[in-house]
Each structure stands twice: as C-alpha cells, then as structure tokens.
Amino acid sequence: MGGVAASAVVLLLVLFVGSTAVTADEDTFVGVNIGTDLSDMPHPTQVVALLKAQNIRHIRLYNADRGMLVALANSGIRVMVSVPNEQVLGIGQSNSTAANWVSQNVVAHYPATNITAIAVGSEVLNTLPNAAPILVNALKFIHSALVASNLDGQIKVSTPLSSSIILDPFPPSQAFFNKSMNSVLVPMLSFLQTTGSYLMLNVYPYYDYMQSNGLILLDYALFKPLPSNKEAVDPNTLLHYTNVFDAAIDAAYFAMSYLNFTNVPVVVTESGWPSKGDSKEPDATMENANTYNSNLIRHVLNKTGTPKHPGIASSTYIYELYNEDMKPGSLSEKNWGLFDETGKPVYILRLTGSGSVLSNDTTNQTYCTAREGADSKMLQAALDWACGAGKVDCSPLMQGEQCYEPDTVTAHATYAFDAYYHQMGKAPGTCDFNGVAAVTTTDPSHGTCLFSGSIGRNATLSNITAPSMNSTVSASGVGYPNYIGVIPTLLQIAAMMWTSLL
C-alpha cells in the first residue's frame, strides 16, 4: 500500500472510528453454546469434564439447568445462563416472578458457579413476537433482582438477537434495524447502555452465504483470503471487508448508531458452521465447518476487531458443543456441533497460534511414522526392536488383529514407532530409529487401527480429521464462484455494485 493511500485509510479510520466510544475488552474470549437436544445427552459431570479437557472457559446454556450449574461449580468456567423463551412472558409481566427466577437460578449458585451473564430468551423478536412488548420489562425486572442481590456489577443482562432483524446489512454503513421493532429496540439499547451491558447478536455467515444466490463468495464467508478485486468495500466508508462475520458485526454497530447508540459493544452469542447437510446443503461439510470455526477462533482471539472498530474484537460463543441429533429440520440442523455425544470431536480444529481455547489442536498432535523409502531391512530391525526391547504392545499387528492390514513392514513399523514415541512421552530422539522414522502431524490411523496419540476412538474420526501441515488460512487458489449467470434482483445489484467497487 502506498503512503498516500495508507494515510487516507488512517484518516478514514479516525473519522469513522474516532466518533464512537466502544472500548476494547481486554478479555476477549471464545466460548461455546451447549444445546441439549440430544437423544443421549451426556451427564452434566461428563459435560464439564469435556469442557475442562478442551480448555473451554466460557459457555452459554439455553436454560439454567440445576444439574449443569451444580456440576460447573468451582470449575472456573464462566457461564451465561438463559431464561428460556417459554418463561419470558411470565417474567416480563411480573417483577416477583423475575426475582424468584434470579434467586433460584442465579443467586443459589453464585459465586461457586461463575455466572457472568443472563440471556433473556433467544431471538425473542423473531420466534416469540407476542413477547416483544414486554421484553424490555423482562430485562429490567431481571436486572433489578440482580441489583437487589448486589450482583448487577458481575452479571450482565441482555437478550440474543438474530442478525436477520438488521436489514440491508451489506454494505454495513447502510444497515438499519427493522423499523417495526424500534419501539422495542430503542428502550432495549438504552437499557444496555445504562447498565453497561452489551448487544447479544447471533451471526451466521453460513445462512448469509446460503441465501445470497451466489453473491456472497464461500471464501468470504469462511474467512479465506480474497483476491483484492473481490474484497468488499463499503462505498460510504471505504472500509474493506474481508469476511462476512466482520461485516455483520459492523452492520449491527451502524444500525445502533442510526438509533444514536454508539457505545454498546457487540458480543456474538452464536456463530458456527454445520459439518453435514442434505443434498440441498452442499456446503455443510466437515472441511468448511473446520475452516470456518478454526478461522473464527483465530480471528476473535487475535483481537483484530472489525474494520469499523479495529482492535475491538467481539467475544464469540461458537454454536455449538454437541451435535444435536433430536433437532428438527434439515440434516444440517443436527450437525453444528464440535463433538458427538460421546465427547469425540467431529473434526479437529486447526488452531496454530491461537492460544489455548481447545486443547486438542491437531497441528500440535504429532505421530511417528516410518520414513518414505526407508530401507526395509532397517525398518524390520527397528520394528523388531520396538516390539521387543522397546516394550511396545505389538499385538494389534498380529494376523486377524486390527492393525495387521496392510501387511507391510512400513505399515507395521509405523504402528510400532508411533506407539513407542507416545510411550516415551514424545521425548526428543524417540522418533528416529537410526533415521528410518520421522515425526508427522498426519494421523496414520486407518480402518479400525487406531494409533497412539490419535484423538479418535476409531477410524471414522481419523479418516475425517487427518490433519494437514498446511493451515487453512493460506488457502488461496480455491475456485471462486462465478457471478455470471446470476439473475440479480435490485437488492442484489446494489450488493454487486458494492462488492465490485474498486
């Protein structure tokens, strides 16, 4: 970028950012939503064990399940509890109902269970329109109960909104809230502002992409690098958008600023990507889900922020912890989870350099394999040593056992080398075997033959998640969908003009 252009950008940043008062949150985090529509929902203690094993420090519950809140006690995990939609009406109509709710579901568990927020309902304006008139009362009643218990400083109150109530979100500077909801949103934003709370927003680039008729590029939704001529530039602000997620958050900031609220931060209460879908959902794939969530986590934790608010990242709760097999609707609805009901990862996130959100970072996962083209006599000797003096349990290599096939010295040596390497705690020098072995990040597990260090319980997983040395962020050269052939509506033409500016 040339000096003149750079200073122009700086100037723009000052113009468009300097006028707001949203401040940086030092503790930007990635959390996870825990839906419970599973036929075999794990016991709360198992859920908490998984959260701990995965180093997940922030969660959102869709209710205030007593079992979960008890299991979470003294875990250090920060918890957002929810008033379920079916209780919002009652709470919004009665201060004492609200006070009882807070007393039973919050005060009874705090501080052992570190409840940090209360989400009043979930997308109430979309799913429960008859509760809209009392929604702000519900927020206020819950808040005054917290005040009465002197917990309003520690526990924030808000209500998750669907980003679908933000109209014309592209370009972000033209976004505004559905005006028919202003009578609720204005007092709500005023409440959030005066109580130091935040706007809870559900952001789904997957749906934006699906509903865009090809106008939103898959790579743009997945945080993949775009060629500069495909980058979205907001014609009003000249801000460059490199992903749908940031554009959606900035759309919320602009929509709020049109109602004269410029200091209410956005927290993303839901975002994710399904790993499986039916024939009408071809982009609900394991690879895309992994790419989206891995890039999302990196993006949030890097505190890059959005073009409108650089350096001010929105903490984000990934949707969701478990696949929910009982969820009604299309196949993708049941497949947003990071884990199955047994706690086995659906795929393994690629999180190099993003700190420690989920401890099972594949790129950290290493295995020991026989070197390509190594001398077979040397491999055989090393294999014999590993299964003998090396004390590796080589019984899975016996005929008829799970790791017998393929019956080659290379495959058998790889199994034994990997087992030895993990047995030795992956200590330096334990994956050498006179130079015929090498460390790799690709899980050599296959079929039912599970290698040491493999995170999967069986082959299905390793087949799916075999990690690559190449991180997802460098995924250039992927084909871009073609704009030609789309019959655009007026709105789409506006979006096209926007995306093709520059």
Ligand SMILES: *[C@@H]1O[C@H](CO)[C@@H](O)[C@H](O)[C@H]1NC(C)=O
């Ligand atoms: C609860 O979480 C908040 C916010 O992260 C933190 O400041 C506080 O220290 C935690 N409290 C306990 C008891 O861990």
Ligand SMILES: *[C@@H]1O[C@H](CO)[C@@H](O)[C@H](O)[C@H]1NC(C)=O
């Ligand atoms: C609701 O109850 C709280 C006590 O829980 C009280 O402080 C507050 O004034 C009440 N608010 C209204 C609007 O009645």
Ligand SMILES: *[C@@H]1O[C@H](CO)[C@@H](O)[C@H](O)[C@H]1NC(C)=O
């Ligand atoms: C705005 O919200 C109303 C309901 O409050 C809904 O009927 C209408 O379709 C929405 N408008 C748009 C453009 O989504």
Ligand SMILES: *[C@@H]1O[C@H](CO)[C@@H](O)[C@H](O)[C@H]1NC(C)=O
């Ligand atoms: C926002 O503030 C401006 C200037 O004070 C005022 O003209 C405008 O009506 C306000 N807009 C809303 C939606 O309150």
Ligand SMILES: *[C@@H]1O[C@H](CO)[C@@H](O)[C@H](O)[C@H]1NC(C)=O
């Ligand atoms: C992280 O942030 C820095 C600057 O804040 C930026 O240069 C870098 O590209 C970001 N990395 C990712 C993966 O977003």
Ligand SMILES: *[C@@H]1O[C@H](CO)[C@@H](O)[C@H](O)[C@H]1NC(C)=O
């Ligand atoms: C991953 O690797 C980093 C640096 O190489 C290390 O600090 C971290 O502890 C590793 N994490 C796991 C889970 O092995």
Ligand SMILES: *[C@@H]1O[C@H](CO)[C@@H](O)[C@H](O)[C@H]1NC(C)=O
């Ligand atoms: C990785 O996940 C598995 C199962 O999900 C768990 O048993 C293991 O402890 C995790 N590894 C780390 C380093 O946390």
Ligand SMILES: *[C@@H]1O[C@H](CO)[C@@H](O)[C@H](O)[C@H]1NC(C)=O
């Ligand atoms: C994988 O393990 C699960 C239980 O952990 C089992 O139900 C499934 O059949 C196994 N799949 C294969 C291919 O072995």
Ligand SMILES: *[C@@H]1O[C@H](CO)[C@@H](O)[C@H](O)[C@H]1NC(C)=O
């Ligand atoms: C493993 O992957 C191969 C090729 O990608 C595929 O044909 C096969 O069906 C997969 N097996 C399982 C159990 O998923």
Ligand SMILES: *[C@@H]1O[C@H](CO)[C@@H](O)[C@H](O)[C@H]1NC(C)=O
């Ligand atoms: C990484 O990507 C490069 C270029 O796309 C390719 O040549 C190389 O084989 C890849 N490496 C792995 C381990 O997949």
